[in-house]
Amino acid sequence: MTLDYTYNEGFGNHFSSEALPGALPKGQNTPQKCPYNLYAEQLSGSAFTVPRTHNQRSWLYRIRPSVVHSPFINKSGENLLVSKFGGEDVLITPTQIRWSPFDIPNKETEKVDFVEGLKSLAGAGDPACRSGLAIHIYAANTDMDHTAFYNSDGDFLLVPQQGVLDITTEFGKMSVAPNEIAVIQRGIRFSVALPDGPSRGYVLEVFGAHFELPDLGPIGSNGLANSRDFLTPVAAFTEDNNSDWEIITKFNGKMFTAKQKHTPFDVVAWHGNYAPYKYNLANFCVINSVSFDHIDPSIFTVLTAKSDTPGVAVADFVIFPPRWAVQEKTFRPPYFHRNCMSEFMGLINGDYDGKTDGFSPGGGSLHSAMTPHGPDAAVFEGASKAELKPVYVGANNQAFMFETCFMLSLTPWGLETCGKVQENYYKAWEKLENKFNGKP
Structure with missing residues (x-):
């Protein structure tokens, strides 16, 4: 099936989305046998017992469960992502700092995809303690090819500055242009393509909390960002049996990689309120x-x-x-x-x-x-x-x-x-x- 840029409207809503009719089980989350012989898999973004208003989770109904992969190993190559901001590995200064535009690598001499182009500027805290944040820059010139990434440490808020990001996620597909933002939460697998060439932008990562709309207080019920303007992808899936995929994760500040023989983007239906989203500024x-x-x-x-x-x-x-x-x-x-x-x-x-x-x-x-x-x-x-x-x-x-x-x-x-x-x-x-x- 072709992945479409179609969306649900609303921030933090509980959505139901299916790419094939009847793919969502009726009346329960884990039937003895799912429609279309799919596998049920829950993705939890919060502890089970947090108050209902803060509970975030989604059920995914997929062709193969995400557990089917080889063991993770340390990923080789340069890694300029930092998640632990204590000790001698970081620098401290109160001086005002300004950076000129960050370089986009030349595709003629070096091919760099979104994950390879991530570099950390600053941060505080430690993802192991679920406390803190990090600020990164990305600069890429090449599509991620049969490669998916997920962040075990926190949620990513992506701010493209140059170039559109075509983001395929387990929940569906999003196209995110400059003057738009996207949030991809902890644990969600995604891959990035660059449809109009090299891309550069900013990333805000939070280790513990999730992003939400601010309280409006005396402003009242309207103004600032309206919940209806946030868009969440609808279910879409691809089928490819026995194709080689690399799954990369940032886990406690380190990069790891695993191999699998099927696409991670095989979710035929899903429902819940833990899903990526985009917003037009x-x-x-x-x-x-x-x-x-x-x-x-x-x-x-x-x-x-x-x-x-x-x-x-x-x-x-x-x-x-x-x-x-x-x-x-x-x-x-x-x-x-x-x-x-x-x-x-x-x-x-x-x-x-x-x-x-x-x-x-x-x-x-x-x-x-x-x-x-x-x-x-x-x-x-x-x-x-x-x-x-x-x-x-x-x-x-x-x-x-x-x-x-x-x-x-x-x-x-x-x-x-x-x-x-x-x-x-x-x-x-x-x-x-x-x-x-x-x-x-």
Whole structure:
């Protein structure tokens, strides 16, 4: 059967999906004999006994169970993925950091698929303790061929910056373009093809919590990301008997590989609420001030992974989309601030209103906990003198932020060997002068 780009609508819903009529068992999850002689397999994303509102699991009805594979062995070759962010293997600095766009490998000299192109920049915690997160970059130029990957350590939030990702999962297929995101949860097998050539983007990995929609509080029941705009693939499957497949997993920070003689994408039907999904950032409904002053950037939160402390996030995914600025008597760009959170920013396209140059699509910046940052000197001068009329900010732009309560450590690749750290970034604020005149 051909895999289609068809979707269910809604965030966190319990879906039922079948690629063949009657493939879902009626009335029970594990009948003595499944329709079409399929195998029943449950994929659990939460402990069995968590409250019903937080229980995540799906039942998969597949041609062969995923347990049919050879033993896992250590995967050879270079691995620049890091999941354990303690000790001497990582680097620590409070200095503001900015990266130029990360290189996409040249296909003429080196073929790199999505998994091979993953490299870690920063993170905190340890997946063995189900606590923390990691920030990665991917840069690839080749399809994954008869290879599937799953992450044993955490959930991936993918942010393509260049190039479409055709993602085949056990649940169906998703096409994810720049200005869209996808979440593929822990344990779900997937493969990535590049239909329009080389691709680059960002990955936020959370080790313990799952992503969810933020609470709206006084905003009410509408606004920000609407649940109906999240799309989950519908069941689709392929049949191939006795073809060689490699299954790669990241397990407790290490890469392992196993072999099997059948496709992992043979799920004919499934039902549940633990499934990958995508979202178009253009559907985000922006909330902002219509009188004066800034509202906190939390109003731009698309998804959050909560910690055990109410109101404190393991990770927030925040965007700064095109929007109207109408505040009176207000310095409109991001203000100077020091924050108890750590902020990694990336740029999908266009410009960012807090910087005049140096922050480019495919690059990034990190402002760590309590490290001061804000607009550069040129932005400050311009905004201080600008006519405060209604202005449409960020047309054709899309910047985003991975924000976390954790203090982030950097990988040696991210800070030293990637060759993209802008050593003169601190000079962006060098021309901020003493303008004090003793008058109100």
